[in-house]
Amino acid sequence: AQSVAQPEDQVNVAEGNPLTVKCTYSVSGNPYLFWYVQYPNRGLQFLLKYITGDNLVKGSYGFEAEFNKSQTSFHLKKPSALVSDSALYFCAVRDRSGNTGKLIFGQGTTLQVKP
Amino acid sequence: KAGVTQTPRYLIKTRGQQVTLSCSPISGHRSVSWYQQTPGQGLQFLFEYFSETQRNKGNFPGRFSGRQFSNSRSEMNVSTLELGDSALYLCASSLQVGQGGDTQYFGPGTRLTVL
Numbered sequence: 001a002q003s004v005a006q007p008e009d010q011v012n013v014a015e016g017n018p019l020t021v022k023c024t025y026s027v028s029g030n031p032y033l034f035w036y037v038q039y040p041n042r043g044l045q046f047l048l049k050y051i052t053g054d055n056l057v058k059g060s061y062g063f064e065a066e067f068n069k070s071q072t073s074f075h076l077k078k079p080s081a082l083v084s085d086s087a088l089y090f091c092a093v094r095d096r097s098g099n100t101g102k103l104i105f106g107q108g109t110t111l112q113v114k115p
Numbered sequence: 116k117a118g119v120t121q122t123p124r125y126l127i128k129t130r131g132q133q134v135t136l137s138c139s140p141i142s143g144h145r146s147v148s149w150y151q152q153t154p155g156q157g158l159q160f161l162f163e164y165f166s167e168t169q170r171n172k173g174n175f176p177g178r179f180s181g182r183q184f185s186n187s188r189s190e191m192n193v194s195t196l197e198l199g200d201s202a203l204y205l206c207a208s209s210l211q212v213g214q215g216g217d218t219q220y221f222g223p224g225t226r227l228t229v230l
Contacts (some may be wrong), residue, residue, distance in 0.1 A: 036221070039178070043119070043205055043223045044221040049216055052216075066172075087118060090158065094216070099172045099212060100212060101148055101217060103150075103207075103219060104160070
C-alpha cells in the first residue's frame, strides 16, 4: 500500500535560518511527489512537484525539494525562512502506474517561523 | 485565470440531513477530485471525475456520492449526515487525469459542521 510519512508534527525555526520539512514515502515504482501549503481557513496551495529528471526541484516562494530515491525521501527546504512561511505543509504522492490523479497525503507538518 | 471555486464556504446541518457541495474547476480543467480533511484522519481521497465519469473512488460509505456535469463542474452529496462527517471538504481540479504528473489545484474548501 502506498503511504507518506511526515515524521515531525511541528518544525520551529528562527526567521532567516534555513528550514527543512521532512517527507518519506512508500510506493511501488517511481511516484510523482508534491508539496502543498495550507494557511488557516484556506485550501491547499501548490508549491512544487517532482516528475522526473533533476533530483532538486525548485518551486514557489523560494522553496525547493530534493528527491532521494535510495532513501525514498522528498524533503522540503528553504535557505532563509520568513515569518510569513508559517503554515501547515503537506507532502503527497501519486502512483505513476495508475491512470489516476488520486493523491495520498502525509499527516502534515506545522511550520512555525519566529521573528 | 480564476481559481477553483467552492460553494458554499460554510454549512451547518443536523444529523440525518443531507447536503450538496458544489465545485467549479479552473477554466479548461476537465478532472475534478474531492478530498475530506479532518484533524484525526487528515486528508483523504473521496472520488475523482473526468468527462462526467467517476474514475476512482476512495474508501467512504455509499452515503457519499458525486457527479460531474458537461461543463466540468462537480457536486458531491452526503446523505444521512453523521457527526463524524464534520470536516473541510476540498475540491481540486487538473487538466487531465494524473497524466505526466498533472498538478491538482485546490479550492478554498467547504467547512461542514454536523450538529
